[in-house]
Amino acid sequence: MKTFLRVPDEDALSALTLGAMRDAESGRYFVPPGLEIAQFKPWLPSPSQSLELEKPAQKGCSLSQMLTRVERALDTAFPRSEWVRFEISGLRPGTHAYFDAVERGADGREVSKARAIIWGSLRAKLDKKFFDATGARLENGLKVLMLAKVQFSVQHGLSLIVSDIDPDYTLGDMQAKLKRIREELEAAGIADRNRSLPAPVDFTHVAVIAPNAAAGLEDFQVEAQRLERAGLCRFRYFHAVFQGEKARDSLKQAFIDVHTYHTQQPIDALIVIRGGGATTDLQWLNEGILAKMVCRFHVPVFTGIGHERDSTILDECAHRRFGTPSKVIAHVRDLIAARANRALEDWTQICEGISLKLQAAEAAASRNRADILLRARHRLEKAEIAAVGEFGQVRTRATAHVGVTEERTAALHGMVLSRGAGRLDMAHQALGQQYGVIRERAAGAVSTVEVQAKARLETVVLASRRSIDGIDGHLHEHWLGIVAGAGKAVTQSVSLADAHMNDVTHYMRRTLREAEALAQDTFKSILAMGVEPTLRRGFALAKADGKPVSSRAAALEHDSIELTFHDGTVEVSTKGKAHHD
Structure with missing residues (x-):
């Protein structure tokens, strides 16, 4: 007759170490013949429990018996930890990291899912390792490669106990995804479409897509409000989520809203900005649909995602990329100022040209x-x-x-x-x-x-x-x-x-x-000219007996003639010595 033991799951390894064995039919631990029962005292059942354990076996097996066999099979199939690729989903805060390891198909639907755990003793270490390599924390949506041990519990079912992580896989997956998007854009012939648009010569109306209440947006708006108060440029803001599982759909809708707005009130440019964040946060922006929307947008798109060295597919497709939101608004401000200076210079040149032409016209x-x-x-x-x-x-x-x-x-x-x-x-x-x-x-x-x-x-x-x-x-x-x-x-x-x-x-x-x-x-003054102005030009009027004398012969008929100048008259004798030609 077998002496059955009541061994909890956490003591199963100790009981097995002392020599206890597991009954194949019931899945219960028992003391084989020839072993001292005393050493199994902690797990010996009470008299009433012994009677219950000694009851004859019923038809079939219990759920625990079945799951125990599953547990033994898994232990045999996965005797040690293995590297597993999956996507993190449903990560919950706490000392221990509980989340779901998910695999998705090409259409984004779940193909398989298992519960995963990182015990608190390892969580800080793995978080630091991943952050040092990627600049980001573990979060939902990340594709990771983790070292995990399959563990099956009769009460809790299957779990993956994570003991290590490979950050390079996550970064490599991002690059592979970017490569696929680039190839799709090239195949569609739209990769350079937005970059090929003429650069704005001035900014008077600009649309902005940004996260709501982001720090980078606040810096952007400080300078933008100055331009608006001066009446130089208007800004229309569209808010969207830039990270997490909702980022793709949120940004897609923002682009659609901006396009609708542009058809009603034309804009000079679209600015996409984000207020900093981890490098891996950029992966949420690396979506093919978003890249295509940037390429096909009807006005130049400027990006200020918030990273100098790292970029997204949106940066590659945009008309121009800036490191930060502050640099984007600085470009807008500088272009407006340069345009104003050119206009002032042109106005000055026009005024000078008009002045010269006016002077030449006046001289002519x-x-x-x-x-x-x-x-x-x-x-x-x-x-x-x-x-x-x-x-x-x-x-x-x-x-x-x-x-x-x-x-x-x-x-x-x-x-x-x-x-x-x-x-x-x-x-x-x-x-x-x-x-x-x-x-x-x-x-x-x-x-x-x-x-x-x-x-x-x-x-x-x-x-x-x-x-x-x-x-x-x-x-x-x-x-x-x-x-x-x-x-x-x-x-x-x-x-x-x-x-x-x-x-x-x-x-x-x-x-x-x-x-x-x-x-x-x-x-008109010419018409007013008479004898007086004529006399002032050096002419003289000859008269004799009050009548004009118009010829030499007529003058010689008189003893004297009267010459009238502008300042008086002189009487001249015609009988004196004179030289007649």
Whole structure:
């Protein structure tokens, strides 16, 4: 008969060491024959327990019996610790590290899971080892390689007892993941798309994706608020989770929100910043979907993740990478300042150019004004001289014509009078001769022929008178014809003079209009020029008997002429010694 023992799990090894054996059917420990029962006293059952243990076995086996056999099988299959690859999930705080070791398929679903434990005596050591190598603490989502011993407990089931960790595997897994993402981007032909976008020439509206209330965001906002208060740039913030299992979906939604916002209110750039953290925290950003969204974004993306040496796939795809959020906002500030300085320099150059052109235009206008004024004065002087000359010529021609007409009229009148007087003399001579003949013939018969003589004399006298009257009428008619011809000539001369005067006036008016058109409104003063301004330019006005003298011949007709200057008059004698050219 077997002596069964009640051995707790924690004493199983001690009982086995003393020689206890396990019953294959019941899974209970018993004392083999030939061994001293006394040494197993701590596990000997009480009388009542002995009766219970000695009850006949029921059909089948108990759960503990089955699990005991599982435990023995696992001990045989995994006699020592082995390196196992898995992902940490469900890590809970405490002295001991309790978590789930998870394996996921390509679609991210769980393929297998087991409970894992790092006892408190090893946890600090393994945490330090991992942190020294990676700069991060053990946390959910990390893929690790750990040395673990399979342990099975009838009460608690299967557990992996971790005794060591290989940090290099975690880092290598990150690099392998980055390589796969890079290859996908290259295959899609979008790896350089955002980097190829033109760099912003200025910042007026910027979107920012950052963790809520992060330290790096606060540093960024200090400088950003200064730019906003100055009215130089607007910032629109979108918050997202940057680490942990929710980071991928949170950042994806943030990118979607920014894109929607950009379609409504266009932005100049998108800034993605994070306020520092462990190097392994960056792995949450190394997601293919996030990299593709950065590559395909319509405006340049700037990153300030918070690490100088380490980078993420987002840094590689972004238009430009900055080490920290402060450096990103410094770039924005410097570009705005540089743009403002260039604008100020351009404005200064424009003002200087305008000033130079204005000066050149003023100088050209001044030269044109002087030239126009000079030409206008010359034309006006020529017009005045031409007008005076034309008027003098017209007057001279008219005077000469009138003189000629008067001379011809006087000559004709003299000729008529001379011819009339001659005929009258001839008539008197004829009368005298007739009278002498009659007197001689009628000397003897005066009385008889006195009547005849008187009648004849009366006839002769009457005929002479009629002849004289005819001559006087003819002379009067001829005189009237001469006077009419002279009047007509005078009228024609006056009309010709008026026509010449009208031509001169029209020419002068046309000349003045041309001068006025050339000078425009600036030179209206030219139209106000008269004798006084002309005299002030060095000219003099010659007069005789109150009438202008326009020629040398006209001046010599007078004993003296009066010269009028702008400051007074001088009387000059024309009879003195003079050199006439």
